[in-house]
Amino acid sequence: MKKNLLDLDYIINADNYRNIQDSIADATDMAIITVDYKGKPITHHSKCTNLCKFVRSHPKLSHICEKCDSRGGLEAARLNQPYIYLCHMGIVDFAIPIAVDGQYLGAVMGGQVRVEDASEMESLEKITSQKTDILEYINKNELKELYQSLPVMKLQKVRANAAMIYNICNYIVGEAVLKINLSDGAISKETGYNNYQNKKTSVNTEKLSINTTKKDEHTHGELLNSRENIILKPALDYIEKYYTRNISLNNMASLCNISTSYFSKLFRRTIGDNFSNYINRIRIKKARELLETTDIPITNIALDLGFEDSGYFIKVFKKFEGVTPSKFRNDAL
Structure with missing residues (x-):
């Protein structure tokens, strides 16, 4: 055991x-x-x-x-x-x-x-x-x-x-x-997963795919199709819908009815990234879309996407994209 x-x-x-x-x-x-x-x-x-x-x-x-x-x-x-x-x-x-x-x-x-x-x-x-x-x-x-x-x-x-x-x-x-x-692979998908399938717990991987390259999307899709999503699905669904809100690790663990420590461990193993990075990655993807297709001020984009201030948004954006939001917008013109 x-x-x-x-x-x-x-x-x-x-x-x-x-x-x-x-x-x-x-x-x-x-x-x-x-x-x-x-x-x-x-x-x-x-x-x-x-x-x-x-x-x-x-x-x-x-x-x-x-x-x-x-x-x-x-x-x-x-x-x-x-x-x-x-x-x-x-x-x-x-x-x-x-x-x-x-x-x-x-x-x-x-x-x-x-x-x-x-x-x-x-x-x-x-x-x-x-x-x-x-x-x-x-x-x-x-x-x-x-x-x-x-x-x-x-x-x-x-x-x-x-x-x-x-x-x-x-x-x-x-x-x-x-x-x-199920998450550890200790029992087969057939013996334990079917009951959850009957409840329609599959995740829409198309909507949740957030990576920016074909290779990353493929890897992420494989993760989202894995049996771990029986557990993580409530949190993933919530994040997909409410990514602009202040989302805490404790609340998501509670939503999945597992301990915070186990949620954090399972999330990293399943998604391949930690909880905060995952949320920021979704926000940055949306930020890219807004920077490319609108003239909304960068400060407004930052606040609308749930960042505390524009300074932190710029820091996170540069971490993921390698350039600042303003340079990204200028290069996209």
């Missing part, structure tokens, strides 16, 4: 995933946090209850909470399915394993609820047998009040929510791994 596929934060877009996590927590009325295989959080704690915030603020009790999370995740990985259990506070929690090719990467930890029918709790395992005198650390009345404030639901509903999150996580991680494997 590739080393990068062992890094959960690498194969998913953490920022986008956090938004999904928040939405699921709101929809299910359950607390959720995602951790890597070491138990280190890669997201914040969505909808964490006041009781759990209170308990985790006490070092000795927080240590037991961490043990519960660790054991819950490992047990879910062993079972390869959602694992619902009771934490040391008697609260219903669950762990959703995240694995790639049988390798445990981390888990989605959720729950922090009370079960409507107390008798149903008898079927749940208490994840830790460590005994703690809770009242030694927490005021009895305050504990009772916080416990009563926990969301209440049927165990069947807890199971349904855990199953839903399990399926969502499998889909998100599976799609991310598929994209990485």
Whole structure:
């Protein structure tokens, strides 16, 4: 297995995933946090209850909470399915394993609820047998009040929510791994690419070809026809349409639902140039057209094409064309 596929934060877009996590927590009325295989959080704690915030603020009790999370995740990985259990506070929690090719990467930890029918709790395992005198650390009345404030639901509903999150996580991680494997050539075009072809994800290479020589156009066309564009297509489409805007690397990575570091690496490998040069190359191509066919002032062309000022535009133009915009215009007359 590739080393990068062992890094959960690498194969998913953490920022986008956090938004999904928040939405699921709101929809299910359950607390959720995602951790890597070491138990280190890669997201914040969505909808964490006041009781759990209170308990985790006490070092000795927080240590037991961490043990519960660790054991819950490992047990879910062993079972390869959602694992619902009771934490040391008697609260219903669950762990959703995240694995790639049988390798445990981390888990989605959720729950922090009370079960409507107390008798149903008898079927749940208490994840830790460590005994703690809770009242030694927490005021009895305050504990009772916080416990009563926990969301209440049927165990069947807890199971349904855990199953839903399990399926969502499998889909998100599976799609991310598929994209990485496709871009690295680890799986064939036939086995993984056809599903995307059915969704009409091919790129219009004629519109996106920006190089100035026949040789460059041919090379660029080959790149645009490659399987990497399954991933990069949303960004390439956006840049083609909005190249005059201020386009950031972070926003384009988010649009493709991959991490910024992976987007940058994949973009350079696929296009053969870095992100900023690619955008500037498109702008300069348009600038050449305007300089050859109009008498629009150079300053206006620079601003219209998204450059901060004419000085930077002139610098970039000379880098690509070997001459200044004014000389290029004069030579074209």
